[in-house]
Amino acid sequence: MKKEIDRKLLTTLKAQDPRALESAIDRYSPYVAGVLRKVLGTLGTREDLEELASDVFVALWRGAETLREDSDLKLWLGVVARNRALKHLRGLRLELPLDEDILPGGEESPGRFWERREEAQAVRDAVLQLDAQDQEIFLRHYFWRHGVRQIALELDMKESTVKSRLKRGRDKLRTILKKED
Numbered sequence: 001m002k003k004e005i006d007r008k009l010l011t012t013l014k015a016q017d018p019r020a021l022e023s024a025i026d027r028y029s030p031y032v033a034g035v036l037r038k039v040l041g042t043l044g045t046r047e048d049l050e051e052l053a054s055d056v057f058v059a060l061w062r063g064a065e066t067l068r069e070d071s072d073l074k075l076w077l078g079v080v081a082r083n084r085a086l087k088h089l090r091g092l093r094l095e096l097p098l099d100e101d102i103l104p105g106g107e108e109s110p111g112r113f114w115e116r117r118e119e120a121q122a123v124r125d126a127v128l129q130l131d132a133q134d135q136e137i138f139l140r141h142y143f144w145r146h147g148v149r150q151i152a153l154e155l156d157m158k159e160s161t162v163k164s165r166l167k168r169g170r171d172k173l174r175t176i177l178k179k180e181d
Contacts, residue, residue, distance in 0.1 A: 006074070035081040040085050060076075136155070141162075148163055
């Protein structure tokens, strides 16, 4: 049902129908704001949140033509929101209270850099092979660092269900990634 609604929404967005953008804003504003708040923490003002949320929906309007009909709109919006928030944080030029000596990989070889990128892409591809609900749980837990209790509350599930889905998902990812080796 959700996928069908998003598919229709994407079709009308691609046709540059302003009502589709209004619909997307109504439907996903709380989600986008939640992602932004999670990433910004206490470093984001209310104005920052509003501006970044607007930027996310402007990006949707401008980039709708590039999205496939079967794209997961919620996932796309979440990733864009996260990236905008991280870019905003980088713009604040915060000083990290870490000594350079303790940072890992200071002198990483170019070969290792590309290996890590390939590994990260393999994991992303593997996660996309999970069913939609497991993808959602994985993103919330490992990407946005939500706890099991928070995920259970937000998705109206039992904590034990979230834990078992995470375990089964990890097992499935392990199997997928071993096949690729």
